[in-house]
Amino acid sequence: MPKFTLDGREISFDPGETVMEAAWREGIEIPHYCWHPGLSVAANCRMCLVHVESGRQMEMPQLAFDEKKGEYVPTTKPKLQPACQLAAAEDIVVSSTNDEVKTAQASVQEFLLLNHPVDCPICDQAGECKLQDYYYEHQATLKRKLTEPVHKPKGVRFGPTIIYDAERCIMCTRCIRVCDEVAKDHVLDMRERGNKNEIVLAPGRELDHRYTLMTEHVCPVGALTSQDFRFKARVWFLKSGQGVCTGCATGCNTHVDYDPRYGKVYRLRPRDNADVNKYWMCDDGMMTYTRHDTDRLLMPTTGRGDERMPVGEDEALDLAAEKLKAVDASKLAVVLSAQHTTEDNLALAKLAAALGADQLYLAALGGWEGDDILRSDDNNPNRAGATQAAGGVTLKSVDDLLADAQSGAVQGVVALGWASAEQLEELAPLTALDGVVSLTSHVGAFPAVASVAIPVADIFEIDGSFVNDKSMPQAFRPVLAPPTGVDPAWKTISALAGKLGKDLGFQDLQSLRQGLSDAVEAAQ
Amino acid sequence: MLNNVGWSLAVEKLLQIEVPERCQYYRVILGELSRIADHFTCNGASAMELGAFTPFLWLLKVRDWVWDILERETGARMTHSFGRIGGMAAPPTASFKDDVRQLIPEVHKVVKETEIMLLRNRIFLDRMQGVGVLTKEQALSYGVTGPVARSTGIPYDVRKDHPYMVYDRFDFDVPIGEDGDNWDRFMVRLEEIRQSVRIIEQAIEQMPDDGPINVDDPRIVYPDKDEVYTTIEATIAHFKLVMEGLRTPKGEVYSFTEGGNGELGFHIVSDGSGTPYRVRVRPPCWYNLAASREMLLGGMIADIIPTFGSVNMIGGECDR
Amino acid sequence: MAVEVKVIKKPGRTIAEQVYIPEIAKGLGFAMGRFFKNTFGPQAKKEIATVKYPEEKVEYPERFRGIHRLTQRTDGSPRCVACLCCSTACPAQCIYIEPAEYDPDDPRYGYERYPSVFMIDELRCIFCGYCVEACPCDAIRMDTGMHMPPSTQREHFLYDKETLLSIPGRDGSYLTANPRHEPGDPTHPGVDRERGH
Ligand code: SF4
Ligand code: SF4
Numbered sequence A: 001m002p003k004f005t006l007d008g009r010e011i012s013f014d015p016g017e018t019v020m021e022a023a024w025r026e027g028i029e030i031p032h033y034c035w036h037p038g039l040s041v042a043a044n045c046r047m048c049l050v051h052v053e054s055g056r057q058m059e060m061p062q063l064a065f066d067e068k069k070g071e072y073v074p075t076t077k078p079k080l081q082p083a084c085q086l087a088a089a090e091d092i093v094v095s096s097t098n099d100e101v102k103t104a105q106a107s108v109q110e111f112l113l114l115n116h117p118v119d120c121p122i123c124d125q126a127g128e129c130k131l132q133d134y135y136y137e138h139q140a141t142l143k144r145k146l147t148e149p150v151h152k153p154k155g156v157r158f159g160p161t162i163i164y165d166a167e168r169c170i171m172c173t174r175c176i177r178v179c180d181e182v183a184k185d186h187v188l189d190m191r192e193r194g195n196k197n198e199i200v201l202a203p204g205r206e207l208d209h210r211y212t213l214m215t216e217h218v219c220p221v222g223a224l225t226s227q228d229f230r231f232k233a234r235v236w237f238l239k240s241g242q243g244v245c246t247g248c249a250t251g252c253n254t255h256v257d258y259d260p261r262y263g264k265v266y267r268l269r270p271r272d273n274a275d276v277n278k279y280w281m282c283d284d285g286m287m288t289y290t291r292h293d294t295d296r297l298l299m300p301t302t303g304r305g306d307e308r309m310p311v312g313e314d315e316a317l318d319l320a321a322e323k324l325k326a327v328d329a330s331k332l333a334v335v336l337s338a339q340h341t342t343e344d345n346l347a348l349a350k351l352a353a354a355l356g357a358d359q360l361y362l363a364a365l366g367g368w369e370g371d372d373i374l375r376s377d378d379n380n381p382n383r384a385g386a387t388q389a390a391g392g393v394t395l396k397s398v399d400d401l402l403a404d405a406q407s408g409a410v411q412g413v414v415a416l417g418w419a420s421a422e423q424l425e426e427l428a429p430l431t432a433l434d435g436v437v438s439l440t441s442h443v444g445a446f447p448a449v450a451s452v453a454i455p456v457a458d459i460f461e462i463d464g465s466f467v468n469d470k471s472m473p474q475a476f477r478p479v480l481a482p483p484t485g486v487d488p489a490w491k492t493i494s495a496l497a498g499k500l501g502k503d504l505g506f507q508d509l510q511s512l513r514q515g516l517s518d519a520v521e522a523a524q
Numbered sequence B: 001m002l003n004n005v006g007w008s009l010a011v012e013k014l015l016q017i018e019v020p021e022r023c024q025y026y027r028v029i030l031g032e033l034s035r036i037a038d039h040f041t042c043n044g045a046s047a048m049e050l051g052a053f054t055p056f057l058w059l060l061k062v063r064d065w066v067w068d069i070l071e072r073e074t075g076a077r078m079t080h081s082f083g084r085i086g087g088m089a090a091p092p093t094a095s096f097k098d099d100v101r102q103l104i105p106e107v108h109k110v111v112k113e114t115e116i117m118l119l120r121n122r123i124f125l126d127r128m129q130g131v132g133v134l135t136k137e138q139a140l141s142y143g144v145t146g147p148v149a150r151s152t153g154i155p156y157d158v159r160k161d162h163p164y165m166v167y168d169r170f171d172f173d174v175p176i177g178e179d180g181d182n183w184d185r186f187m188v189r190l191e192e193i194r195q196s197v198r199i200i201e202q203a204i205e206q207m208p209d210d211g212p213i214n215v216d217d218p219r220i221v222y223p224d225k226d227e228v229y230t231t232i233e234a235t236i237a238h239f240k241l242v243m244e245g246l247r248t249p250k251g252e253v254y255s256f257t258e259g260g261n262g263e264l265g266f267h268i269v270s271d272g273s274g275t276p277y278r279v280r281v282r283p284p285c286w287y288n289l290a291a292s293r294e295m296l297l298g299g300m301i302a303d304i305i306p307t308f309g310s311v312n313m314i315g316g317e318c319d320r
Numbered sequence C: 001m002a003v004e005v006k007v008i009k010k011p012g013r014t015i016a017e018q019v020y021i022p023e024i025a026k027g028l029g030f031a032m033g034r035f036f037k038n039t040f041g042p043q044a045k046k047e048i049a050t051v052k053y054p055e056e057k058v059e060y061p062e063r064f065r066g067i068h069r070l071t072q073r074t075d076g077s078p079r080c081v082a083c084l085c086c087s088t089a090c091p092a093q094c095i096y097i098e099p100a101e102y103d104p105d106d107p108r109y110g111y112e113r114y115p116s117v118f119m120i121d122e123l124r125c126i127f128c129g130y131c132v133e134a135c136p137c138d139a140i141r142m143d144t145g146m147h148m149p150p151s152t153q154r155e156h157f158l159y160d161k162e163t164l165l166s167i168p169g170r171d172g173s174y175l176t177a178n179p180r181h182e183p184g185d186p187t188h189p190g191v192d193r194e195r196g197h
């Protein structure tokens, strides 16, 4: 591989790469605003100026004052070049830290702040704002301009999700490029020039495609804010965990930003993964975090309709075991969930095998449209994983379950998950059966018809993995603690098996996962 | 105050900066005032515990006048919270020098009075002299510092031996005792009050009347409030300091100063972020307290009272 | 600099001291002298350091850090924008704030935020003044010149937004000294929804 030198360090590059890209790959960040690894090069912010010291240096003529002669004389000074657009070439020596460059960085930074509003106190970006970071690193001087800054529109509604503030905007055009290149929808553009520049919507349009939140995500400053996250939290209080989006079968990698003080998730952000989602996520996926604390089932319940009442955890398990024992194994339906982890599904499949129940079903959500950008046609994150967990048994649908229940082939149900049907009433026929046990994190169709509902941990509270539509298993880690008395589903299933007098052959996640590779093998 | 400044000096050492001269004098004067207040309290309480209530009240009266000055400067009598990395929370008030000048004769007067009241009293003498003896060797092996060490005859004073700030510009003595008993500790403190007054007198004369108090770097000290209210640059600097704290270079530093009861050291390990990776405090009292075992062994139960009083154990420093 | 050492010698004792009585009489005499001088002497006022609290009170100095207050804009709205700087800086973690957006019919809607909840636990507060220093808006101050009024109930020390806004500064003013104008303020020089975008 050819090499060049950046600040005394050898960097190898693929022909065609820019200096910025090669450095980025090596983990070196040359200060930049407009360049984004996932977008085309605009080279309009000039923050990334570097000095090519040998190889392909350029000189710029200038007049300098000569003390001796007492007049201006023509000389030259090095011409700096934007690293984001400078093609890396064999053996060039580049500096991003010498005095020339430092002056340039400080000047660009000062220039960008020239008309910037004093908004950090009310700006959601504060804490993760590039202007703040680079000010601290590269400028650190106080204001020299004493006149009133130029004022521009603030608080402009771009669409249902995004608010724009032209005063904070540094005109890097990342948002325009994200709409053009990722969402393939040219809905944003720039108008005017100089300090009147602003980002505008295409006439008659709103920012309403499926990737609007990506504009906010790429905005290096606080010019675009998300209607959802707006004013909710301060980012410097947030910690970040690694998650996988539950929106669809693509399984975009996420950063789960939560506040450890309140145990609350505030937002998701895309986590770069070149093989899955690159740098992006869709709006619906970004909003899946809101499911977490809405409509949670926190207490085990028993009884239906008006007779529903809370019971203790142990009592609920006893009751469930009793109801399931009353049903003949051949007439017991076991419903896996495409919303739950492979591990949870595997535990349930093992329970089915131990009981000798061979009627397996799969509960999945519908009502979703895919596209050829990121979104899969299937909005269940783990259909593939659940299918693998079943180990080759064909999984019937929930519609089949209803039919079987009506025909009498099914007389008892144990179901994982809440997500199974669009309408709560759809499963109403199951109320005819006495033994319907639902293990669920949320209130939903199954818990609504269950005679015993037992809460289990939600996706942010467990260790687990999903298998996406490209058959890639992806693991994630818990960020929050489950509510008191609530366990991950696999643990609850194991406890239930214990009550039924069965040993499922695993004690912890590790031994359960060993079973997973077996199951995966059997499926193939 | 001494603790505030000790900590600030440690971080400043890590940052390799020095605060402006005016601030150094300001720190010295406020610090010595605090030392006087500390010694007043300790000696007053020692005497009170032996039944001499009057000197206690008299000493505390003047201590309150010292505190009046500290309150005027810092905004609180005891929990000053006034030292800042790279400077002080505020510049000296207009009346600062005059206030201190007025206070000095009062300090002299009350020290004199204490001597009259106590030093010829047989009960006091009997219970202080020859009681709670710590030898030089024991003091060294326990790592004892400050007045307790000096009372045994070790002339160790950080201000003299490793001068920091502007202490090398002042003329003052290090009082030491001979036997390391309660009496010596009491007398060393009393004499130190006089020496502190000497330092203050010189510092007041040398301290410039104007000039900056804080270092000129928005990355270390909060910018001026007026700038923060109206300009984005200052607001960003302000936010950076609030959100992330003050970023120091990677590295390790040990910095020590003479606190009220001895060497106050801070060992900081920095990973280059805004919060320290590890901080270890060397509080003087922890070591002094450990050595009090040697002072008490073989004595009488009643001797615990004057001995403990003269060790001046500060609970917070012993909570390790 | 050579260390200048001053050795403190033990004084010897005279018979008079050893006998105790003469010395104690001297000491008593000295103390009584002070007593009469302080009570009846020409400088009695100056020599007595105490005041007859609570009839007499010592004025707190200018810089005294008293209980907090929140300043107001000229229209009475809180100057605080719920930026959470103060609660970040607070070492006692005694400030709790919930930020919120103004009502849609408020001229500040869309531009500004405000604290819907602002709570200080004055019992937990250590009166360090860091919050005041950390506020980028001059919204929180400790210049009330008042200490905490005592109470026997913990709840009385939880100061909410309304309470904090209703405490004037020592000079009797409620207003902030922050000269910044935000959009939505009639004084704001820029464009806003009223004047067209
Ligand atoms: S964009 Fe950055 S610098 Fe500008 S107001 Fe927001 S946080 Fe502050
Ligand atoms: S809104 Fe943000 S992303 Fe778009 S041009 Fe302005 S600064 Fe760049």
Ligand code: SF4
Binding pocket: C086, C089, C090, C091, C092, C093, C094, C095, C120, C124, C125, C126, C127, C128, C129, C130, C131, C132
């Ligand atoms: S004075 Fe200190 S402890 Fe009290 S609220 Fe302010 S920052 Fe917190």
Ligand code: SF4
Binding pocket: A121, C079, C080, C081, C082, C083, C084, C085, C086, C087, C097, C134, C135, C136, C137, C138, C139, C140
């Ligand atoms: S009082 Fe000041 S620092 Fe605290 S939230 Fe309000 S504006 Fe921010």
Ligand code: FES
Binding pocket: A031, A032, A033, A034, A035, A042, A043, A044, A045, A046, A047, A048, A049, A082, A083, A084, A085
């Ligand atoms: S990053 Fe190169 S010009 Fe903006």
